[in-house]
Amino acid sequence: MCSGRVSPHFILKAFQEGADGVFVAGCHIGSCHYGKGNYITAKRVAVIKDLLGFIGISPKRLRLEWIATSESNKFANAVSDFTREITQLGPSSLRKASPERKAGKTMEPIASQP
Amino acid sequence: MLSYETVLTTCIYCGCGCGLLLEVLDGEVAGTLPQKDHPVNQGALCIKGWNAHEFIYDQGRLKQPLLRRDGLLKKASWEEALNQVASRLTKIKEEYGPNSIAGLTSAKCTNEENYLFQKWMRTIVGTNNVDHCARL
Amino acid sequence: MEKTREKMVRLLEERAVFGILGLRLSSGHPIPYLFDNPVSLKDWVVDETNRYPLTKILVQISKKHPNEVIGIVVRGCEERSLIELFKNHQLDSEKVKPIGIVCSEALGKRCRCDRPYPSQAEEGEMAKPTEDLSDIAEVESLPEEERFQYWMKKFGMCIKCYGCRNVCPACFCPTCTLEDPSLIKPGGMPPEIPLFHLHKAFHMADRCIDCGLCEAVCPMGIPVRKLYRKVRKSVKDLFHYIPGEDKDLKGPLEFLGDGTYELPETGR
Numbered sequence: 001m002c003s004g005r006v007s008p009h010f011i012l013k014a015f016q017e018g019a020d021g022v023f024v025a026g027c028h029i030g031s032c033h034y035g036k037g038n039y040i041t042a043k044r045v046a047v048i049k050d051l052l053g054f055i056g057i058s059p060k061r062l063r064l065e066w067i068a069t070s071e072s073n074k075f076a077n078a079v080s081d082f083t084r085e086i087t088q089l090g091p092s093s094l095r096k097a098s099p100e101r102k103a104g105k106t107m108e109p110i111a112s113q114p
Numbered sequence: 115m116l117s118y119e120t121v122l123t124t125c126i127y128c129g130c131g132c133g134l135l136l137e138v139l140d141g142e143v144a145g146t147l148p149q150k151d152h153p154v155n156q157g158a159l160c161i162k163g164w165n166a167h168e169f170i171y172d173q174g175r176l177k178q179p180l181l182r183r184d185g186l187l188k189k190a191s192w193e194e195a196l197n198q199v200a201s202r203l204t205k206i207k208e209e210y211g212p213n214s215i216a217g218l219t220s221a222k223c224t225n226e227e228n229y230l231f232q233k234w235m236r237t238i239v240g241t242n243n244v245d246h247c248a249r250l
Numbered sequence: 251m252e253k254t255r256e257k258m259v260r261l262l263e264e265r266a267v268f269g270i271l272g273l274r275l276s277s278g279h280p281i282p283y284l285f286d287n288p289v290s291l292k293d294w295v296v297d298e299t300n301r302y303p304l305t306k307i308l309v310q311i312s313k314k315h316p317n318e319v320i321g322i323v324v325r326g327c328e329e330r331s332l333i334e335l336f337k338n339h340q341l342d343s344e345k346v347k348p349i350g351i352v353c354s355e356a357l358g359k360r361c362r363c364d365r366p367y368p369s370q371a372e373e374g375e376m377a378k379p380t381e382d383l384s385d386i387a388e389v390e391s392l393p394e395e396e397r398f399q400y401w402m403k404k405f406g407m408c409i410k411c412y413g414c415r416n417v418c419p420a421c422f423c424p425t426c427t428l429e430d431p432s433l434i435k436p437g438g439m440p441p442e443i444p445l446f447h448l449h450k451a452f453h454m455a456d457r458c459i460d461c462g463l464c465e466a467v468c469p470m471g472i473p474v475r476k477l478y479r480k481v482r483k484s485v486k487d488l489f490h491y492i493p494g495e496d497k498d499l500k501g502p503l504e505f506l507g508d509g510t511y512e513l514p515e516t517g518r
Binding site: 050 | 433505
Binding site: 122140150155161 | 268269271274276277279280281282283284286299300301302303307310311314315318409410411412413416466467468469
């Protein structure tokens with residue numbers, strides 16, 4: 001599946017449902033398995049970051065990484081780093097304020113790093 | 115023949131009375147727009163107002179009276195239908211008394227129609243059992 | 251507006267267009283009308299207080315009559331919306347004849363318009379553009395938590411009338427994201443916030459021509475235009491793209507990518 005398939009509406013819906021962070025990973029620029037899909041991912045994520053920042057949700061909660069299929073270490077490090085950052089930032093204001101408090105039940109809080 | 119115009123009117127739903135425009139494209143109502151210079155809504159509409167035109171051409175609208183015969187609704191003329199209503203109401207009134215009949219009217223009717231209805235209920239049918247959908 | 255009226259009369263007499271879409275004074279109110287004969291043009295008016303989504307009406311008419319050439323009276327913003335509609339194949343540029351009118355200084359300032367005049371007009375002076383992003387800066391000056399509370403309070407007033415979508419010239423999808431139950435839960439008042447407004451803000455990110463009709467039509471006075479202006483500014487800063495300017499340049503979010511745009515940094 002291409003990272004270009006990640007609709008911006010899915011990302012926004014994830015935050016609405018109570019996600020504290022969203023991590024999107026795709027192939028490196030120029031090596032998209034489907035041709036040019038990752039270009040649009042980059043464009044979309046950039047616009048969403050600005051939009052989230054404007055609303056009052058930290059843009060750091062959305063991360064985009066280019067990771068090739070063989071770079072398993074890079075993937076592990078990126079995810080650990082992102083998890084650490086989100087734990088530091090704490091629960092998202094949207095999760096705390098959302099009228100659908102049941103979102104707190106569908107998304108378990110991020111476990112703290114050992 | 116292509117023709118397009120908008121017609122000023124008032125929303126038929128709640129008591130606010132927002133001003134709206136019905137868009138008439140080629141002689142048929144095609145949409146609704148809020149009237150920008152109306153003092154009540156000042157160019158805004160609620161969801162009912164935005165869709166105020168939808169019921170006009172709805173498939174479910176009655177086109178002629180229907181009478182239930184042998185368990186099924188069948189087309190009838192106005193005369194047949196009104197005669198049926200009059201004779202059955204008269205029978206009910208004779209058998210069970212005027213207070214066994216009640217009348218419910220609607221905010222979609224004009225004031226004059228509602229006045230006529232309650233006058234008919236009180237003087238012809240002979241009962242005070244008359245009420246209005248707004249009280250439901 | 252007499253020179254413009256004369257031009258419109260000429261267009262109708264020469265049968266260059268079937269009709270011209272504009273505002274007609276009817277019982278003292280200026281309302282949209284398709285003028286199809288020169289005599290009817292005596293009731294044509296230009297109104298600065300009451301703005302209607304004429305380009306959207308044009309899309310509706312030309313979908314039913316794709317072969318007729320129809321004229322339309324356009325201000326600066328409406329011309330920008332025409333360019334966006336041409337680009338997105340909602341209107342055929344061969345079948346639309348725009349007739350430009352300028353906006354007054356007062357209107358340009360009120361609308362905070364950065365181009366209150368069309369590319370061609372018969373008469374009138376071009377008003378000075380207003381470059382005023384103070385409304386966005388005001389929100390961005392608030393700390394994050396306060397900003398969030400501000401927006402949740404504003405969005406919480408939403409009664410889901412879909413007015414902002416119905417009146418927006420950039421919104422033309424046959425099936426709307428806002429009505430898709432898999433993307434936003436149906437029912438409930440207010441709708442899921444801020445998701446409802448963010449969905450729309452992203453969807454027309456590179457098509458918003460900043461006409462301000464959305465904020466004027468909101469019954470609850472939600473400052474939606476601020477949100478869309480911010481997205482418009484993001485698209486301009488990131489991709490150097492302004493909707494409604496160039497009739498050949500596609501919006502950055504409308505196509506995958508050819509490396510022309512400088513890609514923003516990934517990672518943090």
